[in-house]
Amino acid sequence: MKNFKKISLILISIIVIIGLVGVGFVYSKLNSIYVKDEVVKNKEESKASMVDGITNILLVGTDGEYVEKGNRSDSVMLVTIDSNKKDIKISSIARDTYVDIPGYGTEKMTHAYAYEGIDLLKEVFKVNFDIDVDKYIAVNFVSFMDIMDELGGVEVNVEEKNIDSINNSIDACYEYYYNRKDEVEKEYITKAGVQRLNGYQALAFSRIRYTDSAFARDNRHREVAQSVYKEFLKKGPDEYKRCSDIILENTKTNISPMEMLNLGYTVLNINDKEIDQLQFPLEEYRNGHIISKEKGWVLEWDKEENLKAWHKFIYGEDN
Incomplete structure (x- = not known):
């Protein structure tokens, strides 16, 4: 961690x-x-x-x-x-x-x-x-993903240029840190636009750093x-x-x-x-x-x- x-x-x-x-x-x-x-x-x-x-x-x-x-x-x-x-x-x-x-x-x-x-x-x-x-x-x-799931996910705008970076992070978020793998299957982001992300997807979305800038991340x-x-x-x-x-x-x-x-x-x-x-x-x-x-x-x-x-x-x- x-x-x-x-x-x-x-x-x-x-x-x-x-x-x-x-x-x-x-x-x-x-x-x-x-x-x-x-x-x-x-x-x-x-x-x-x-x-x-x-x-x-x-x-x-x-x-x-x-x-x-x-x-x-x-x-x-x-x-x-x-x-x-x-x-x-x-x-x-x-x-x-x-x-x-x-x-x-x-x-x-x-x-x-x-x-x-x-x-x-x-x-x-x-x-x-x-x-x-x-x-x-x-x-x-520690509790970020559990909170997102408890809320039923959050709505954000996913830009086309960030989809690959999000999906790369999803692997790590899901495999190493997600504690509900027995209940929830891993799903990747397949399209751009406003959409609802679950816990591990929202964490992956928030980790993006290198497609733009630290300020875009903020x-x-x-x-x-x-x-x-x-x-x-x-x-x-x-x-x-x-x-x-x-x-x-x-x-x-x-x-x-x-x-x-x-x-x-x-x-x-x-x-x-x-x-x-x-x-x-x-x-x-x-x-x-x-x-x-x-x-x-x-x-x-x-x-x-x-x-x-x-x-x-x-x-x-x-x-």
Whole structure:
């Protein structure tokens, strides 16, 4: 599993839906994933951006079995719940974004989580992006396919150029990681267009990297996340509970059960069926990739323009 190309962005999206929409059915289990912060931060002393009525939750998907640290953050998203404007937003942050990692120098953002876990990654957000993140949810990739199957699959748009790559990944996903081979036969993708994919097919779809770019891959992650969100809106208590049972074993968060319930109530009231999305760094403000023998492929970015646009997306014009 450690060498497997993961799809944690989708997993953490599922976690958010389970935690924020289905939380009322799993309250008694939330303590098993709740990690209480040792130090309560004085928000008035923080120089990073915080706005009343806006909650930013850092979502981390690790590229291995360890949720707390020791594995890189294969995927990172920031979910913004804007109670003021009744809006939900998702920002995807490229894993190769070149950032200052306190104590380790300048390198890919993905390495921060492997070094010291969530606390260091939150510090990276404060130092580089001027965003103060209190809440987080970290998850590994173990339960992705089971969740997709429980939902009855997800609808995505498969492009013609990606069919061969998806089918190549289906072999590995099905043969090595799928635990329902005695119930479900392996099926390949045979056509392009909008279609419903099951667990191992959706995982294969999400693993595509080399037919286009890392940013196109992130777009596919968000496409699946949006589809997952829509599927959950159609489901009821039984599906929430079964999905929660699957995913809670592979998750850590510092959101307490009561806070989760409050967030769930807020999200249900917002009922945002079309989630606003942003890819960071923004396409128009990227300096492109550079090659470094020490750092590998990294993504440079224009700080002033990117942060101005990102903060506007999160906090709005007034803030």
